[in-house]
Amino acid sequence: MIYIVEFIVTAFRESPYHVITEIFFAVLLLVLLLQKAHNPTKEKPLTKKEEDELIAEWEPEPLSRPLNEEEKWELSTIPLIESKPGIMVTMNGKKTLNFGSYNFLGVVDLPEFTEAAKKEIYKYGVGTCGPRGFYGTLQIHLDLEQRLAKFMGTPEAILYAYGFATISSAIPTLAKRGDVIFCDEGVSFAVQTGVTLSRSKVYYFRHNDVDHLEEFLKLQDEIDQKYSCRLAIEESLSLGVLGKTERGICEYYNISRDAVECTTSSLGNAFSSVGGFCCGSAIVVKQQTLLGAGYCFSASLPALLCGSSLKVLDILEHNEKIEGPDNIFSKLKTLSLHFRAELAGIHGLEVAGDPSVPLVHLRLNSKTSQKNRHKNERILQEIVNKCFESEYPLGLTRAKYSEEEYLMPPPSIRICISASHSKEQLTKAAQVLKKVAESVFRDGISFDNELNSNEINSNNLDN
Amino acid sequence: MTKYPITFFNIVTVYMTYGVMIIFGYLEDLFEKVCASFFSVLGLVKSGKKRKILAPLTDSFQAFYVRKVYGRVHDILNRPISSSPAAWIDVLERKFVPNKVNQLEFTGKTQKCLNMGSYNYLGFTVPSGFHDKKIVETLENYSPAMCSTRNEVGRSQKLIELEKKVAEFVRKEDAICFAMGFATNSTSLPLICGKESLIISDCLNHASLVWGSRSSKATVRVFQHNNMNHLEKVIRNAIVKGQPRTGRPWKKIMIVVEGIYSMEGEIVPLPEIIALKKKYKCYLYIDEAHSIGAIGESSRGVVDYYNLNPSDVDILMGTFTKSFGSVGGYIAADKDIIDTLRLKSYSSIYADSLSPACAEQILVALDSIMDKNVGNKRVKKLKENSNYLRKSLINKGFYTIGDMDSPVIPVLIYCPSVIAEFSRKCLAKGLALVSVGFPATNLVDTRIRLCVSSAHTKSDLDHAINVMDKVGTKLMTRYKLKNKINPDKIKTPFEKFSLLENNPKISIKQN
Numbered sequence: 001m002i003y004i005v006e007f008i009v010t011a012f013r014e015s016p017y018h019v020i021t022e023i024f025f026a027v028l029l030l031v032l033l034l035q036k037a038h039n040p041t042k043e044k045p046l047t048k049k050e051e052d053e054l055i056a057e058w059e060p061e062p063l064s065r066p067l068n069e070e071e072k073w074e075l076s077t078i079p080l081i082e083s084k085p086g087i088m089v090t091m092n093g094k095k096t097l098n099f100g101s102y103n104f105l106g107v108v109d110l111p112e113f114t115e116a117a118k119k120e121i122y123k124y125g126v127g128t129c130g131p132r133g134f135y136g137t138l139q140i141h142l143d144l145e146q147r148l149a150k151f152m153g154t155p156e157a158i159l160y161a162y163g164f165a166t167i168s169s170a171i172p173t174l175a176k177r178g179d180v181i182f183c184d185e186g187v188s189f190a191v192q193t194g195v196t197l198s199r200s201k202v203y204y205f206r207h208n209d210v211d212h213l214e215e216f217l218k219l220q221d222e223i224d225q226k227y228s229c230r231l232a233i234e235e236s237l238s239l240g241v242l243g244k245t246e247r248g249i250c251e252y253y254n255i256s257r258d259a260v261e262c263t264t265s266s267l268g269n270a271f272s273s274v275g276g277f278c279c280g281s282a283i284v285v286k287q288q289t290l291l292g293a294g295y296c297f298s299a300s301l302p303a304l305l306c307g308s309s310l311k312v313l314d315i316l317e318h319n320e321k322i323e324g325p326d327n328i329f330s331k332l333k334t335l336s337l338h339f340r341a342e343l344a345g346i347h348g349l350e351v352a353g354d355p356s357v358p359l360v361h362l363r364l365n366s367k368t369s370q371k372n373r374h375k376n377e378r379i380l381q382e383i384v385n386k387c388f389e390s391e392y393p394l395g396l397t398r399a400k401y402s403e404e405e406y407l408m409p410p411p412s413i414r415i416c417i418s419a420s421h422s423k424e425q426l427t428k429a430a431q432v433l434k435k436v437a438e439s440v441f442r443d444g445i446s447f448d449n450e451l452n453s454n455e456i457n458s459n460n461l462d463n
Numbered sequence: 464m465t466k467y468p469i470t471f472f473n474i475v476t477v478y479m480t481y482g483v484m485i486i487f488g489y490l491e492d493l494f495e496k497v498c499a500s501f502f503s504v505l506g507l508v509k510s511g512k513k514r515k516i517l518a519p520l521t522d523s524f525q526a527f528y529v530r531k532v533y534g535r536v537h538d539i540l541n542r543p544i545s546s547s548p549a550a551w552i553d554v555l556e557r558k559f560v561p562n563k564v565n566q567l568e569f570t571g572k573t574q575k576c577l578n579m580g581s582y583n584y585l586g587f588t589v590p591s592g593f594h595d596k597k598i599v600e601t602l603e604n605y606s607p608a609m610c611s612t613r614n615e616v617g618r619s620q621k622l623i624e625l626e627k628k629v630a631e632f633v634r635k636e637d638a639i640c641f642a643m644g645f646a647t648n649s650t651s652l653p654l655i656c657g658k659e660s661l662i663i664s665d666c667l668n669h670a671s672l673v674w675g676s677r678s679s680k681a682t683v684r685v686f687q688h689n690n691m692n693h694l695e696k697v698i699r700n701a702i703v704k705g706q707p708r709t710g711r712p713w714k715k716i717m718i719v720v721e722g723i724y725s726m727e728g729e730i731v732p733l734p735e736i737i738a739l740k741k742k743y744k745c746y747l748y749i750d751e752a753h754s755i756g757a758i759g760e761s762s763r764g765v766v767d768y769y770n771l772n773p774s775d776v777d778i779l780m781g782t783f784t785k786s787f788g789s790v791g792g793y794i795a796a797d798k799d800i801i802d803t804l805r806l807k808s809y810s811s812i813y814a815d816s817l818s819p820a821c822a823e824q825i826l827v828a829l830d831s832i833m834d835k836n837v838g839n840k841r842v843k844k845l846k847e848n849s850n851y852l853r854k855s856l857i858n859k860g861f862y863t864i865g866d867m868d869s870p871v872i873p874v875l876i877y878c879p880s881v882i883a884e885f886s887r888k889c890l891a892k893g894l895a896l897v898s899v900g901f902p903a904t905n906l907v908d909t910r911i912r913l914c915v916s917s918a919h920t921k922s923d924l925d926h927a928i929n930v931m932d933k934v935g936t937k938l939m940t941r942y943k944l945k946n947k948i949n950p951d952k953i954k955t956p957f958e959k960f961s962l963l964e965n966n967p968k969i970s971i972k973q974n
Contacts, residue, residue, distance in 0.1 A: 064800040100616030125547040126824040129581035137543040162643035164814035227518040268815035297670040298645035299784035308607040
């Protein structure tokens with residue numbers, strides 16, 4: 001300190017003006033540095049009074065609006081089921097031939113199927129009163145998981161209480177923020193939900209277009225040299241339908257199940273129950289037992305539904321030993337081919353899908369289809385209604401989709417063929433469909449006074 | 464998260480436990496690695512080389528935590544049972560396989576235990592063989608499931624009957640029922656709160672509500688658990704500032720709370736929330752998963768408990784898993800909302816509809832509750848049981864949290880290794896408990912949770928208290944032994960509300 005003062009004093013003696021100027025600049029620099037910046041854009045915070053005024057001004061939108069005419073109509077077309085969803089089903093008070101339920105294996109009508117569920121009510125009651133973690137794991141859950149894993153040929157399986165929650169919980173456990181998902185744009189809505197919830201980067205490739213997928217994968221290869229992809233398949237509709245012993249898409253193409261890291265399926269379709277499961281390697285399953293939201297935070301599957309699923313597994317395993325026409329798979333295939341052959345030449349409609357698949361979508365063809373989706377739905381509903389009213393009543397349904405779908409499928413009538421349908425039933429049904437389609441397209445539908453004429457179901461609108 | 468008072472001794476022991484587990488875990492891993500590289504140098508282990516490998520599913524610390532911390536205590540979680548989850552259950556005995564890391568095997572034996580874990584509040588889950596005959600009848604007339612979605616061909620007669628009954632029970636215009644409680648929240652919230660809406664959610668809300676808010680296009684803000692001042696601050700701030708970036712006013716603001724918080728055992732201060740909601744023109748969504756059936760004079764949930772008007776709550780959601788002993792969930796609200804949900808909810812369009820037999824179980828339960836003569840017997844018994852157990856535990860010096868009258872009684876234990884031993888010892892003495900720890904709670908707030916049922920008798924509860932007393936003494940978890948509070952002086956949430964009634968802030972006593 002003393003040295004500095006001495007230095008300044010000697011310097012002042014040598015050239016005073018120089019030192020005075022330097023000191024002046026040093027002080028100026030200090031003043032400038034310490035001065036608060038003048039910021040004209042900075043606002044004063046609102047006073048409480050101003051806040052109150054803003055709050056008083058704010059008016060929320062109503063929580064909901066009444067349904068419009070289209071929506072009301074849509075709601076009125078939902079049928080009421082008053083019996084077992086077997087081959088014959090009582091729909092809106094009338095016995096019809098059921099083509100709506102996903103009862104591919106035809107187990108619903110089997111007495112032992114109901115019996116299996118009943119047995120579990122005797123033993124476990126109905127609900128499980130808690131999630132799997134909190135004494136909601138019943139012995140039967142473990143049995144069913146083991147049996148499913150064995151059936152699918154994977155090390156382990158995990159049960160969910162809801163088909164929709166299965167894949168939408170499974171994907172977020174396998175992919176997180178920072179991961180990449182390549183996804184077919186035609187995947188079901190549950191998959192889309194899972195993919196969104198995972199917060200990963202998602203690329204949708206064109207439906208069933210492997211070349212498009214390859215393009216994506218090549219691009220990804222350039223970015224990331226280290227890791228390869230995992231494959232997850234949603235088999236809700238293919239399991240119990242495809243393959244020689246109904247083990248799904250892998251068996252259909254003769255590929256080992258090991259090639260797929262994660263397979264999920266609903267138990268609501270071929271298994272004619274409620275719930276879902278995911279199977280795969282031990283680590284994939286373990287990951288879900290720890291993190292799967294639909295598994296950890298939801299009550300477990302009621303025992304009676306496990307019981308019926310176990311019965312279906314029994315039936316499927318027994319079916320393996322059956323050769324010839326009684327084999328459920330070959331039966332389903334013959335019936336599907338037969339039904340499509342009978343439907344050939346149907347007026348104004350096209351029969352979509354693979355010929356051997358027991359799920360048939362009837363869509364309007366390029367001539368009959370109109371631009372307005374709602375009008376198309378109305379035409380299809382008219383066919384459904386007329387089939388329902390015909391002498392040989394058919395229980396049909398349109399396929400329903402949410403507006404949020406990534407790729408909205410065209411409107412269609414969805415027909416599920418069951419192994420319990422007989423050839424005669426299918427022939428007759430096809431005849432009725434053809435006749436009705438012809439009459440509908442010949443007469444046309446008027447959309448003006450439709451509310452009175454078209455709705456046979458309006459009276460049961462949640463009566 | 465709520466902070467519970469904790470002594471210095473407890474903090475030190477908890478962190479020490481985690482520290483020891485983690486340090487020894489890492490040492491084990493290091494030893495394994497050294498050995499592996501040693502053997503590979505010797506050429507005993509062949510390492511195949513692939514060009515590309517699969518990305519790991521978990522980050523390394525999570526995998527480590529699962530192996531070395533969770534794995535050591537996972538025998539106290541996910542215990543399977545082989546009976547109906549009624550008041551007494553048969554727990555399948557498991558033990559660690561010797562010489563295998565964290566693997567459990569069944570010994571083939573079962574143990575009869577008092578069930579303090581299941582959400583069987585009203586005792587509608589009965590011991591094997593005591594079910595209602597109507598359920599079997601329905602099962603025979605319908606089938607286990609409808610094999611279709613609600614909007615296609617899954618709308619069964621039973622479902623309609625149930626929806627009507629539920630609407631009548633919760634005193635709302637209309638109701639819709641789904642086959643899964645979790646999905647009820649996670650698929651309905653996105654439809655109720657769309658773009659440009661704001662969801663203000665309690666920070667301890669259930670995962671289903673979090674998922675619902677996340678998959679909706681609305682913005683989500685969180686307020687501190689049951690903290691009304693913070694909630695008001697969040698609402699004011701939201702309305703004043705408007706939407707982020709654009710500053711436009713919000714279309715609607717929805718407050719989402721739960722009736723009873725299942726991990727805390729706390730009842731929501733509904734009167735204050737309704738006052739706030741009215742003041743700021745927000746909407747209110749209550750998840751009554753645990754409170755429906757379990758509290759209230761006529762077991763109609765938290766609205767009934769505070770004697771409020773159901774029309775003050777816009778959306779009432781609940782599940783059938785808990786009090787009704789079945790499966791599924793409902794949403795009750797005005798007809799317009801419910802019709803929209805019927806038409807557009809993902810669960811109505813894409814998911815299996817409710818099994819008719821399960822619907823019948825709920826109907827049986829509802830009929831019994833709504834019966835004028837015997838209806839509120841169960842809920843009265845439940846309240847008696849819960850308060851008896853809570854008071855006894857407090858008297859024994861256990862640190863219980865949560866509110867009086869709530870059937871969920873968490874007991875703080877703090878230390879993860881102590882809780883494992885606590886749970887094992889209780890099981891050995893015939894008491895099945897639920898233990899909850901990190902990451903479901905704060906790191907230090909590891910707790911035991913007891914769920915009371917009206918099916919428990921007084922001697923059952925005494926058994927539970929006895930066992931816990933013995934085990935608690937041995938493991939020194941009776942933390943409040945010295946500075947006990949008099950349990951009779953604790954006010955129930957309802958009493959607190961009555962005290963507040965004259966407060967101008969809450970001028971909502973129903974007319």
